Amino acid sequence: MGFVSLGCPKALVDSERLITQLRSRGYQIAPGYESADLVIVNTCGFIDAAIDESLQAIGEALQHNGRVLVTGCLGAQPQRILERHPKVLGVTGPHAYERVLEAVNEHLPRPHDPFLDLVPPQGIRLTPKHYAYLKIAEGCNNRCSFCIIPSLRGRLASRPLEEVMREAEALVHAGVRELLVISQDTSAYGSDLRYPAARWRDQSYQTRFIDLARALGSLKVWTRLHYVYPYPHVDAVIELMEERGVLPYLDIPFQHASASVLKRMRRPAHAENTLRRIQSWRAQRPDLTLRSSFIVGFPGETEAEFEELLEWLGEAQLDRVGCFKYSPVEGAAANEMAAPVPEEITEDRYRRFMEKAGAISAERLSRRVGQRCEVLIDTIESGVANSRVAIGRTMGDAPEDRKSGV
């Protein structure tokens, strides 16, 4: 089988699960198109650039192999794929594992006895051995006006706490030293199930964000929380950072700071006073690293609203920041809400935003020079004159921060 995995860490986890299932059914993963009997392309449909990349990847797989199955976020819009690539063998939506496996079986029947190809209990991972993404829920119950993920991936469906913990424990036994918790809205974990009671290692928990963080923290490896929204109940996680386990790191996609833009974006927790919240977190944990992403050029964004964002950024002093220029994804409610911001203005705002964010980030990072920090070594590379250089990450650097430099 050939496998092309595109998109965010949540899609990566879908790929890992699919490959695990394929391996346990006796399929081998081929290193290239030519040696594969069939290729699966796991697509992304988040923004137009991602959709283009997915369509191009499907075209490339068809050109070099010819037998292609498509799955993932863009698969929720099969007509879009089939219009451009009518020769694909089948299209399924995101996290439709069983349907992908059925399609594989139909086009490439199971090769041999699966007991000859046993997979390790932690499954097949596409990440290095020492860290792993842990997906705690599928889908999302929010309705952010710029996002079509809920229509692609469905409503929030949290995994039972015991199941998440069993997976986390298997990963730790297999050598994972850092768990990266992901979902579309991590702080909403368990709300769809109404927070049922759970038991794990003789301890009682509720199936909710804070209890899951506590249980993961007890594994005594690094637990890094991604896609957390600034709801009041998130305050409690700061206390968990006292003990080694939950890292003093929060990835919070704020997206904007102007109350009127956030309202138009229909962001979760948009009415919260985020600056006050950040200040109180930092007072408790001065070493807290905050990472976030933003959108500039949202329909109707005025210069005054953008200035408000810049001012907020100056006050918030975020450590790591990424920024998207608004892109009108087909089907997003925001496209109809207000006049689009002209491209050159969006470009200019992007530049001004990144200049400011970069300066803040550089200043904050410079404070670490001369400090001794615990690190996880990602790679050992060759340096000058036959020396070897170890590249590590501190608690304040997620793997993606190092790769993207945000």
Ligand code: SF4
């Ligand atoms: S929280 Fe908003 S941006 Fe994130 S997946 Fe849900 S609807 Fe989309």
